[in-house]
Amino acid sequence: MTTTSATSSSASTASTAATTSTASSTTSSASIGASILSSLNANGASIDTGSLITSLTAAQKSSTETPITTKQTANTAQISSVASIASDLSTFSSSLNTLISGGSLQTQPVSSDTSVMTVSAVAGAPVGALNQSVTVNAIAQAQSVKSAAYTSSQPFNTGTLTLTVGTGTPVSIAVNSSNNTLSGIAQSINAAGAGVSASVITGSDGTSTLVLKGATGAAQSFSLASSDDSTATQPDGGVSLSSLAYGGSATGGLTQTQAAQDASITVDGVTVSRASNSFSDVIPGVSMTLVKTGTINLSSTRPNDAITEAVNDFVSAYNQLLTEINTATAAATGSADAGPLRGNAAMRTLKTQLSQLTTMPLNATGSIRTLAELGVKTGNDGTLSVDSTALNTMLTQYPDDVESMFVTSQSSSSAKVLVTSTAGATTSGVFQVTGITPATGGGNASGSIGGVAMTASSWNLTAASGSGADGLKLQILSGSPTSATITINQGLGGALQAVLNSLTATDSSGKPVGALATLQASLATTKTNLADQLTKADAQVTVYHDRLVTQFTQMNTLVSGYKATSSYLTQQVDLWTKSDS
Template identity: 35%
Template sequence: MASTSSGSISSLGVGTTLDLDTLYTSLETAENTKLTAITEQQTSYTAKLTAYSSLASAMSSLQTAMTALTKTATFTATAVTSTNTAFTATTDATASTGDFNVTVEQIAKAQSLLSGTFSSTTTKLGGTTTDGTRTLSISQGSGDPITITLKDSQTTLSGIASAINASGANVSASIITASSGESHLLLTSKTTGTDGDMTLTVTGDDTLQGLIGYDSTSTDTQNFTVQTASQNAKFSINGVSMERSSNTVSDALTGVTLNLKAASSSTSGETLTVGASTDTTLAAVKAFVTAYNSLQTTIANVTAYTAVDAGDDQSSSNGALLGDNTVRTVQTRLASMLSSVQGSGTYSILSQLGITTNTTKTSAGAVGTLSLDEDKLKTALTTNPQAVSEFFIGDGETTGLATTMSSKLTDMLSTTAGKEGIIQNAKDGVQSTIDDLADRYEKMEATIEATMARYKTQFTNLSTLINSLNNTSSYLTQQFSTDSSSS
C-alpha cells in the first residue's frame, strides 16, 4: 500500500497546537482503503482461477475414464479360466474364446558345458604370446561370435570366467570347486534351445586352446563335457505339432502366450480354456463412475454455500465459483448425456447396466452422483457383452455414451487457440480481470501517493504559516510591552 515514512511527517505541526501528524496518518489510512478493495477483488478472482483448474482436472479424469470405454479392447478382454499343470497361459484382447487341447512333449533346455579339472583358479593357463594377448571367441547359432581379448593375467580360471561374464556374451560362466579342491569352469547358455549351443575357440594361444577350446562337431576339440544337452520345446495344439527354442511361446495361438513348465503327464494333454473376461470392462465402468462422482464432489466444493442470517456478510467458506454459470453448464450438459437414450439396442439407458443416479446429497454435498450395482453389470457383461459395448461405443463417432461424452469433454477442455473450450474461456476471462485489477492497483497506488504528497505539502505550508503568525504575534506583543513600560 502507498505510505509515507513516519520520519518524513514527524515535523508536521511542530510549533503549533495542531496534531497534524495524527491527521496525516488518518488521511493516509483512509486513502489506502481504496487499495484494500482492489486487493480483496484480486484474492477473489485468484480463488476463481484455482477453482477452475480443480474443475478442469476433475473433468480431465472423467475424460480419461470415458476414453477407455470407447476402446473395443475394453469389451473384448479374455482370460484363461482353466487350471493347467504342464503350462500356464495368458491372453490379450485378440484371443478367441474356446477350448484348446495342449500337449507338451518336452520343454526347451539350455546347454551347459563343464570343463576338465584344474588344480588352481589363480594359476595362469595361457602360453607365451608375442604381445601378451590372445582372443577367445564364443559362437552360438547363426549369430556373430563374441570375441574377448585375454591378457596373460586373465588366463587364470577366475580371469577367464570374469572376462566371459563381462563381455556381454549370451553365456554365463561359473567356477565349481569340488571337495578335493579341484575346480571346473561351467558355461551355461542364457537362452534355451539348440540355437544356444556353444563353440569356443582360442586364437593366438594354442596352449589355452588345448584347455578350453570346444567344438561339438570336432573330435579334436572336446575340452568340455555336456552337462545339460540343449533341446527345443516340442508341443502340440489341437493335434498340430510345433517346435520352439523357448518355453515362452506367443506365436502359436493368436492372442495367447504359453509358458511351458513340464512335459504333459498324459499323452492326451490338457485343456486350455479361454473365456471372456468381465474384469477389464468392470474395472473401466467403475473408473467412470468414480471419476464422475469425483467431478460432482469437486463441483460441490467450488460452489459450496453457507447460509447466514439476514443482513450478515456472506460466509468466507463459500465456494469460489458459487453461482457460476460455467459450472452449471458443465454439470447440466453431462447430466443430460447420462440420462439420454443410447440407440435401440438391448441396453439403451444406464440403469439397465446397474448404474443409477442418486437423488440425495452425499456427505460432501455432491448431488447427482452415480451408484453401481456390480452384480447387474456382470450379468449384462456375461449374457450380452456386445450389447454393452454398443451402448458405450456406439458407432465410434456420433453415438454411444462413452463416445459422445468423451467428445464433449474434449471440446469443453480444449485449450487450442481459436477452439478454446468453455473452461479455458472462463479462465481467460478471470485472468483478464486479474490483470486489470493489477493495473488498477498500480494506478490507485500512484494516485494515493500523489494525494498524500499534496497533503504533506499543504500541512507543511500550514505549519509554516502558523509558526510565522505565532512569531509575529510574539514580536508585536513584545513591542507593545516595551512601549508600555517606556511611557
C-alpha cells in the same frame, strides 16, 4: 471464449464481494470522517494535523485499494476452485485407468495345473470363453557345456577361440598372456557379447571349471573352435586351447551338460514351437508360461462382480465431481453467495463433455457400446445412477461387449501400417484406410479415411478433421498394402482421458488451447495484473501522504507566524490601551 467467461465470472464474484464490502466500507468511511472532524476540532481549538494526515491517508488508501483487493479475493477463489476441479478430474481419470490396467475388469484365463503351465491375460486383448486342452511336449532349454577341472592358476596356451551361435557370424576371442586363465577366458567371452555367458565355478575340492551357457531355443546352440598360436612361445605347463573347444570336429574338449531345445505345446491337436517358454500369440488374449511337461485344461472366469463394482464406483466418482462443479458455478441465493466460477464457459464445456460419456461409443463393435445401454442412467439434475437389473442382464447376455467397454486398444490389419496415436485419443470404431502409398524419394506417404485425405509428413499420416477418426496417427512402412483396417477400442478410461486431454491441451508452442488450461492461464494473468495494480495504488497513497505532510507542515509554519503576529499585536493593543487610560 474462456477469457471472456473468466472475466464474467470474476465480475460476478466481485459484485457479490462488493455488496458484502459496501456496509464495511460505509462504516469505515464514517469512522474516518468522524476522525477527520475530530482532528479539525470544530470547537475552535488548534487542529491536530498528525491525526488529520493519518485519517486522510487512510481514506485515500481505502478508496483506491479496496476495489483491487476485492477483485484479488475473487480471483484467488476462482484459482483455487479451478485447481481443485482440475485435480479431481485428473484423479478420477488416473484412478479409472489404474483399475482398468490392473486387469481386474478383464476375463482371466485359468490353468487346471499351474505346476505344468501358468497363464495370464494379455493387457488390452479380450479373452472370451475358454475351453482348451493344452499339452506341454517339451520345455525350452539353453545349451550348457563345461570344461574339465583345473586349478585356478592353470595357464592355457595363447591363440584364438572362435564362438559361433546358431547360423550367426563367428566371433573371435584372442587369448594372450593377459587372459590365459579360466577366469580371464571367461571374462573375454562375456565381453565379446556373442550371446553366450561364461562363468568359473569352484568345486568343493578347490578345483575350477569353466561353464558356458547360451540362450534358450534350438537355434541358439553354439560351438567353440580353438587354435593355438604356433608362432608364439607358450607358457610352461600351458594347456592347449583345444581342451576348451566344443562342436564341429573338436574332440576332447568341453562336455555338453544340456542341449539347446525349443519349447513345444499342442493346443487342441495343433503343435506349436517357440524358442522360449512363453507363448502369447497362440490363444488370443492368453499368455502361457511353461513349467514342465504335462497336460492342462484351460478355462476362464468372467469379472462380472469387478465390472459391477467398477461401474458403481465410476458413477459415484462422477457424481462427486459434478457436485463440486455445480457448487463452484452456483448462483447466489438468499443465504449463500454465488460460486466463484458462476457463469464460467470452461465449466460449461467440462459439464457438457462429461455428460457425453454415457452416450459415447466405448468399443469398436458389439450389440452394446455405451454406458447408457449398460444401465447407467442420467437424471434430470445431470447425476448418474445404475440400473442394476439392466447391468446384470447385459453382463449375462453380452459379456464380451461389456468387457470390451473397459479395454483401451488399437490395432491394424497390417504389420506395415502402424498405429502411433496415443491409446484412447481416437473415438471407437473400425476405419478403412485406402490409397496407401509409402514415402519414397524424400516424399510423403499418403492415405485416406472415408474419402478424406490424411495429412502427411514423411512416413507419418494423421487423420484429417471431418474424417470421423480425429486424433488417429499412422506410420506407413515400406512394403505396406494399399489399404488397411484400423480398429480402435477407446474404452471408458480412454474416453475420460480424452476429455481431460482436450480440456488441458496446449499447442506446439506451449500456449494453452484447452478450456481449463486457457482459464487457468487467464486467472494467473489476472492475479499478476491485480498485484501490479495494488503496488501502483500503494505507491500513489504514499505520494499522497507525503504531499499532505508537506502541505500541513507549510500550513503549520504559516499558522505559527500568524499566531506570533497576533500575539505581538495583542500586546501592542494592550499597551496602547493602558497608555490611553
